[in-house]
Amino acid sequence: MNLPEVLLCQSWWQLLLGRQLLFQELPNELQAFLQKTDYQSWWPELVVVKGIEQVATGQWFCQRCFTEVPATQKLATGALYCTACLGLGRISQRDQLVSLPIDQAFAKNNPLTWSGQLTQQQAQVAKAILAQFQNDSVSDQLLWAVTGAGKTEMIFPIIAAALQRGQRVAVVAPRLDVCNELYPRLQQAFAKTSLILLHGQQHQTYYLAQLVVATTHQLLRFKQAFDLLIIDEVDSFPFAGNQMLANAVRQALKPNGQRLFLSATPPSDLQRLSQRGQLPLHYLPQRFHGRNLPVPEILITTIFKKTIFAPKVQRLFRYLFDQQRRWLVFVPQAAQLPRYQDAWQAAFPRVPVATVHANDPQRLAKVAAFRAGQGKVLFTTTILERGVTFNHIDVVILAADHRQFSTSNLVQIAGRADRAFSGSRGHVYFCCQYYTWAIQQACRQINHLNQVPTTKS
Structure with a gap:
């Protein structure tokens, strides 16, 4: 130039x-x-x-x-x-x-500063993905791994291999909470590599970083910029079924670039491509700590009795208090959060409770505080259904039969529990009036994943 x-x-x-x-x-x-x-x-x-x-x-x-x-x-x-x-x-x-067009060559060195170690199953899948990417005829791959399988750690050697070749890499996700979760982990794993975080609530000054973490919307500002694009939570709103964001991904990729799709519940179109042999699939049905996914316990109950929680819901919360647990409570609609908060305060006036939703101006601070161990309970919408990790928590879904909760939503939410390597096991509770098809399929899918013995690639 x-x-x-x-x-x-x-x-x-x-x-x-x-x-x-x-x-x-x-x-x-x-x-x-x-x-x-x-x-x-x-x-x-x-x-x-x-x-x-x-x-x-x-x-x-x-x-x-x-x-x-x-x-x-x-x-x-x-x-x-x-x-x-x-x-x-x-x-x-x-x-x-x-x-x-970008013609910048980045330094070729050993960028991985992560001191951890993959499990045998994780290493096997990562090795298979790397082998496929070395084949010039393979441009896209899909990693299907259950929630808590350790997808982030599994992509470390894949990112490292690209950086060692002097290539540029982006790890993107539809939701900023996922990006905020990924950024510090990648920052620690690649401490010697230039790294930037981009999303609508992040005001870091842009610079030409070799490794980029961003929401999928931010890719609209890139053109033929990346040799490797890793798209996390491809089944998540607003990416799933969004042609504009699919165009953004294609535009941001270099002509000979490669893509890796990540999901615990991949969309049907990607599954069909895999079944036809058009998209290499790598499958990991086991969590990194080896324990099964928690199977939801179903509580058939109304949620409210006038302005207070129904007796079964109150008994569940008291039980969790007695067990000295911390827990996330998922509700179907942000507009109803004040009602849930009022019902909580009526039942437990001495225990403060926080709520968080997509448009909450304190969203990031509240999530960070709960992750740091502050507070017993956090009421939330589906914004925290995926891509975020809280150690040693249980999960409660109120009105799990609501149309807002699809099978994919329910499986992802259930996956927030029991993610820690040590400590007592986490539990999941679906509170509902009706045992819907979505609930039935979510439980069936979790039980099926718990029965799959090995990885396949």
Whole structure:
């Protein structure tokens, strides 16, 4: 790349490497420089496109997220704009997107600083994944591992192998809670590698890091940036079934890049690809500590009796108190959290309780406090159903028969219990009025996983 000296002496031009940004997102100095310079003569790699363009069929498409923009979706100025990726900043047909291919070579060294050791089953699966990636004809793989199997530790040698080749790696997940869980663990495991965390509530200044942890939405700001993309919780909202985010993943990957999908409950489309032999599957049905997944105990009961908890629910909570347990309580709707909190305070006035949901401004602090051992009980929605680890807790689902809880949700929530290597076993309780098909299938799936004896790859 033949860059003018004025750019080479600035660090901010690296904002563009492997990225796709709105012109107004660029540093003011770079905006001014591009506006007054014939950049294409000395910087031909730089790509500038309209934010929304019309294709041959007459339809309009956003060039950042590749979502169709209706011809009626206009600003007051008359310009079309995209609502699908509005969270990353408004983009209209009068805006420009600027991108620059990455040709940066990272240092090749031994990056792994993790001192732990994989179990025999974990090591077997990780070795099989690495062997497949060494085959140039394999671009995608799926790791199907039960909750608590240690997926994060299993990807350490896979990430290390890529970093040793001087490649760039991103580990992404649909939810920021999962990213916040992954970041410190990867930071410790790859202490000698540049690492950055990107999501909507993280305000760290962007720089060209070799290892990136981000929400899947953040990939809309990247273009052909990564040699290896690891997508965790691929069955989770909002990634599952979201074509915009699927496009973002493809766009962020280099032409010869590789992807590894991770899930404890993989979506049916990935399972079908595996069954057809089009997606190599690696399967680990056992938790890292060797114990079975906790099988839910079903309590047939109403949840409320007027404004207080029903007797069976109160007896369950008192039992957990007597056992000196800490527990998570999952409820189907955030709007009902005040009602649950009021019922708790009526039953246990001397015991404070916290609640957390997706739009809670103190969400991160509350989750961190509970992880640190503060508080006996935390009422939550499905935002904590996956990707987060709390040691030595039980799990209670109130109104487990609610339509909000699918089979996948129930299995993932049950997987929050009994994740610690030592200590007494965790338990799971489904409180419901009706034994629904989703509950039946969740229990059947957990029992089936507990009966699968070995790994397969």
